[in-house]
Amino acid sequence: MKKLVFDPDLCTGCRACELACSFINEGVFSxxxxxxxxxxxxxxxxxxxxxxxxxxxxxxxxxxxxKAIYRDETYAVVLDPDVCIGCKRCMIVCPFGAIGxxxxxxxxxxxxxxxxxxxxxxxxxxxxxxxxxxxxxxNAKRIKAAKKEATAxxxxxxxx
Amino acid sequence: MxxxxxxxxxxxxxxxxxREKIVKEPLDKTLAxxxxxxxGLNGKLLFDLVGPKVEPLSPDNVFLMATxxxxxxxxxxxxxxxxxxxxxxxxxxxxxNAGTNFAPELxxxxxxxxxxxxxxxxxxxxxxxxxxxxxxxxxxxxxxGVFETTDVLKERHNDAKVAAIGRAAENGVLYGxxxxxxxxAAGRSGMGTVMASKNLKAICVNGTGTIExxxxxxxxxxxxxxxxxxxxxxxxxxxxHPVLGTAVCVGWGNAQGWLPTRNFRESYFEGADAISxxxxxxxxxxxxxxxxxxxxxxxxxxxxxxxxxxxxxKYAGTRGNIEFEAIAAFGSKCGVSDFDxxxxxxxxxxxxxxxxxxxxNMIATFMELREEGxxxxxxxxxxxxxxxxxxxxxxAIHRIANREGKIGELGALGSxxxxxxxxxxxxxxxxxxxxxxxxxxxxxxxxxxxxxxAVASRGSDHLRAHPVFEMIKLPPEIGKELFASPExxxxxxxxxxxxxxxxHEEIAAITDSIGSCRFMHASYYTQYPVPELIHKHxxxxxxxxxxxxxxxxxxxxxxxxxxxxxxxxxKRIITVERAFNVRRGIRRKDDTLPERFFKDKIPxxxxxxxxxxxxxxxxxIDRYYELRGWDIETGLIKKETLEALELQDVLQVLSxxxxxx
Numbered sequence: 020m021k022k023l024v025f026d027p028d029l030c031t032g033c034r035a036c037e038l039a040c041s042f043i044n045e046g047v048f049s050x051x052x053x054x055x056x057x058x059x060x061x062x063x064x065x066x067x068x069x070x071x072x073x074x075x076x077x078x079x080x081x082x083x084x085x086k087a088i089y090r091d092e093t094y095a096v097v098l099d100p101d102v103c104i105g106c107k108r109c110m111i112v113c114p115f116g117a118i119g120x121x122x123x124x125x126x127x128x129x130x131x132x133x134x135x136x137x138x139x140x141x142x143x144x145x146x147x148x149x150x151x152x153x154x155x156x157x158n159a160k161r162i163k164a165a166k167k168e169a170t171a172x173x174x175x176x177x178x179x
Numbered sequence: 180m181x182x183x184x185x186x187x188x189x190x191x192x193x194x195x196x197x198r199e200k201i202v203k204e205p206l207d208k209t210l211a212x213x214x215x216x217x218x219g220l221n222g223k224l225l226f227d228l229v230g231p232k233v234e235p236l237s238p239d240n241v242f243l244m245a246t247x248x249x250x251x252x253x254x255x256x257x258x259x260x261x262x263x264x265x266x267x268x269x270x271x272x273x274x275x276n277a278g279t280n281f282a283p284e285l286x287x288x289x290x291x292x293x294x295x296x297x298x299x300x301x302x303x304x305x306x307x308x309x310x311x312x313x314x315x316x317x318x319x320x321x322x323x324g325v326f327e328t329t330d331v332l333k334e335r336h337n338d339a340k341v342a343a344i345g346r347a348a349e350n351g352v353l354y355g356x357x358x359x360x361x362x363x364a365a366g367r368s369g370m371g372t373v374m375a376s377k378n379l380k381a382i383c384v385n386g387t388g389t390i391e392x393x394x395x396x397x398x399x400x401x402x403x404x405x406x407x408x409x410x411x412x413x414x415x416x417x418x419x420h421p422v423l424g425t426a427v428c429v430g431w432g433n434a435q436g437w438l439p440t441r442n443f444r445e446s447y448f449e450g451a452d453a454i455s456x457x458x459x460x461x462x463x464x465x466x467x468x469x470x471x472x473x474x475x476x477x478x479x480x481x482x483x484x485x486x487x488x489x490x491x492x493k494y495a496g497t498r499g500n501i502e503f504e505a506i507a508a509f510g511s512k513c514g515v516s517d518f519d520x521x522x523x524x525x526x527x528x529x530x531x532x533x534x535x536x537x538x539x540n541m542i543a544t545f546m547e548l549r550e551e552g553x554x555x556x557x558x559x560x561x562x563x564x565x566x567x568x569x570x571x572x573x574x575a576i577h578r579i580a581n582r583e584g585k586i587g588e589l590g591a592l593g594s595x596x597x598x599x600x601x602x603x604x605x606x607x608x609x610x611x612x613x614x615x616x617x618x619x620x621x622x623x624x625x626x627x628x629x630x631x632x633a634v635a636s637r638g639s640d641h642l643r644a645h646p647v648f649e650m651i652k653l654p655p656e657i658g659k660e661l662f663a664s665p666e667x668x669x670x671x672x673x674x675x676x677x678x679x680x681x682x683h684e685e686i687a688a689i690t691d692s693i694g695s696c697r698f699m700h701a702s703y704y705t706q707y708p709v710p711e712l713i714h715k716h717x718x719x720x721x722x723x724x725x726x727x728x729x730x731x732x733x734x735x736x737x738x739x740x741x742x743x744x745x746x747x748x749x750k751r752i753i754t755v756e757r758a759f760n761v762r763r764g765i766r767r768k769d770d771t772l773p774e775r776f777f778k779d780k781i782p783x784x785x786x787x788x789x790x791x792x793x794x795x796x797x798x799x800i801d802r803y804y805e806l807r808g809w810d811i812e813t814g815l816i817k818k819e820t821l822e823a824l825e826l827q828d829v830l831q832v833l834s835x836x837x838x839x840x
Binding site for chain 2 (some may be wrong): 028029031032033034035038039041042045046047048049050051052059061062063064066122142144145
């Protein structure tokens with residue numbers, strides 16, 4: 020199943036994803052209304068994109084007393100603000116801090132993968148945020164790691 | 180009901196440090212419409228608030244920080260902030276621009292700009308958290324470096340965006356800078372020193388607000404088109420600049436023969452490979468993905484900031500961003516090819532909060548003066564400042580920042596005032612124009628750049644125009660169509676250069692004022708009408724994408740600005756800066772190059788034998804003044820020009836002082 024995959028090694032910290040997200044979902048530019056956030060560690064030059072992981076066993080979904088959070092047909096974990104009673108339990112329980120609160124509207128919000136066409140991905144030039152199948156990403160990473168090991172083995176063999 | 184101001188935050192923050200008073204006012208809409216924001220807005224405020232008798236480091240000077248209408252929006256680079264004041268280094272218009280996350284944050288907090296008056300009794304910092312704004316005691320931070328100050332304030336205030344000054348500015352080094360979040364400097368012209376004179380150690384901001392645009396659908400379309408213009412740009416497609424950062428210019432400048440070497444004696448550095456962008460990528464870069472990611476300003480796909488770490492050796496642990504200008508200042512200009520030392524020099528200059536360009540130029544000048552026998556080792560407190568001596572260079576930075584000994588005393592003044600204090604003969608060896616030393620491009624080898632240095636409003640400076648147009652081998656037909664001369668695309672030739680520089684200056688004034696970046700229209704040529712001309716010339720198929728600042732601003736603000744009006748606003752901004760400088764005594768005689776560039780031929784390298792012809796230069800100035808509507812004899816602004824640009828109030832002030840022709 021496809022989800023947003025975040026790669027801090029590719030992230031430049033430009034935050035275009037935050038702006039694209041708040042614009043598409045709220046019609047304004049405001050990182051505090053974005054479903055995806057980039058946490059910057061400027062002294063060390065590290066940028067970490069953080070957002071909803073659409074967990075298999077989503078604690079937000081489990082903790083919601085009124086079933087306002089559910090999984091939709093794109094496999095996204097979504098929040099229905101019309102059902103939500105505002106108890107904030109999902110916000111507290113989420114290990115990624117991925118559930119936001121709009122002070123003005125007094126409403127909770129979270130990533131819904133833009134119904135299968137996430138806007139943030141369209142503006143991420145380095146593909147630090149991608150809409151991919153996590154299984155495929157994991158396979159690619161395994162092969163990449165193994166390649167390094169294989170290269171070492173080949174070198175070692177030649178030296179023998 | 181008042182007309183809603185879209186794209187702006189809508190408020191100005193006025194801070195009187197003497198009276199410890201903070202006032203929030205609505206942003207002046209007329210000013211915003213006429214000057215957009217950023218540099219344009221700041222320039223006009225400076226003209227209005229700082230008269231010709233004010234001393235730069237007195238409480239009467241004002242410190243200005245401004246964002247523009249596209250800061251914090253989605254689009255092709257929206258993170259640049261403008262800092263303006265009367266410069267302590269040059270005594271004229273002082274101004275610097277930095278790529279940050281600070282500018283958007285300030286707007287999300289609800290403020291377009293900050294105007295700082297007076298002087299605090301003791302060190303303070305300004306804390307902005309949305310509506311809550313206060314001055315806090317900074318006694319515990321006085322004398323600490325930029326890094327520690329930023330660490331402390333981020334920890335204390337919920338990871339706020341921080342603009343801080345360091346020890347150099349506090350010690351009175353005239354080129355102290357304002358550093359945003361550790362690495363991003365509003366470096367030139369001593370803006371940090373002005374902050375220090377006001378006892379303002381830092382500004383911290385946290386903002387959670389929202390910015391709306393006038394026409395969201397149109398805005399999305401225009402922003403996307405600009406984005407695609409970059410993706411389709413020939414230069415961007417090579418990915419050289421994104422992958423190597425501005426350091427790409429080390430190799431490029433050397434190959435084209437404009438990399439200043441040994442304080443502008445030469446323009447080709449034999450050790451350039453050792454301090455190149457490739458070397459940085461291979462040795463220091465921390466993000467080693469297939470496309471080294473680098474770091475970016477707000478909403479920028481170009482990510483030109485390179486972050487690196489020195490892992491072994493004497494300078495192990497050194498880290499940070501380094502830009503081309505700093506590499507050239509501490510590297511080729513000082514004849515140093517030890518990249519570890521250059522990188523380290525850059526980091527300590529950042530921590531001291533000192534402009535790397537002016538600092539490197541100062542040290543390079545000392546080196547040449549020593550070589551010429553004008554000063555000796557004794558004068559230099561025993562420091563062996565030979566060209567190429569990396570250890571002595573690093574030591575000199577510490578002494579300047581801490582103002583130790585003769586080097587510290589004179590070095591703090593910058594190369595112009597320091598050489599003036601040494602002797603008349605010594606001034607030949609500074610690259611300054613109007614008191615500002617030159618960046619890393621030899622005017623003799625790049626005639627357009629050289630011309631831009633001479634006419635720039637903050638003293639020698641390439642960023643008022645940034646006419647890379649002449650360096651990227653565009654077809655001559657495009658030069659002819661845009662600037663009436665095929666020579667405009669040839670960096671060694673003079674033809675069309677006044678026109679080219681003037682156009683670049685106008686667009687640059689716009690991007691500095693809206694909060695976007697020079698690189699999008701004058702490194703990459705995504706600015707209308709250049710992509711259209713390239714498309715036509717090469718008979719390319721498909722749709723043309725270009726950045727149309729007029730449409731971008733219009734969609735964001737709801738104003739209807741045409742391309743012609745865009746250029747007119749650019750002219751207006753430049754003219755106000757000129758008006759400020761005219762009141763400070765700037766005339767035609769000051770719009771010139773250092774004598775060395777007219778007299779000494781480049782001795783070796785790809786630009787061997789090049790020199791700037793004074794005769795042609797004078798004609799170019801005539802032409803430039805004609806384009807600007809300034810008086811050819813004096814360099815004063817003509818009355819009709821001020822009227823045409825609707826600058827009646829400026830005209831009134833200048834008329835009273837008999838400074839109009």
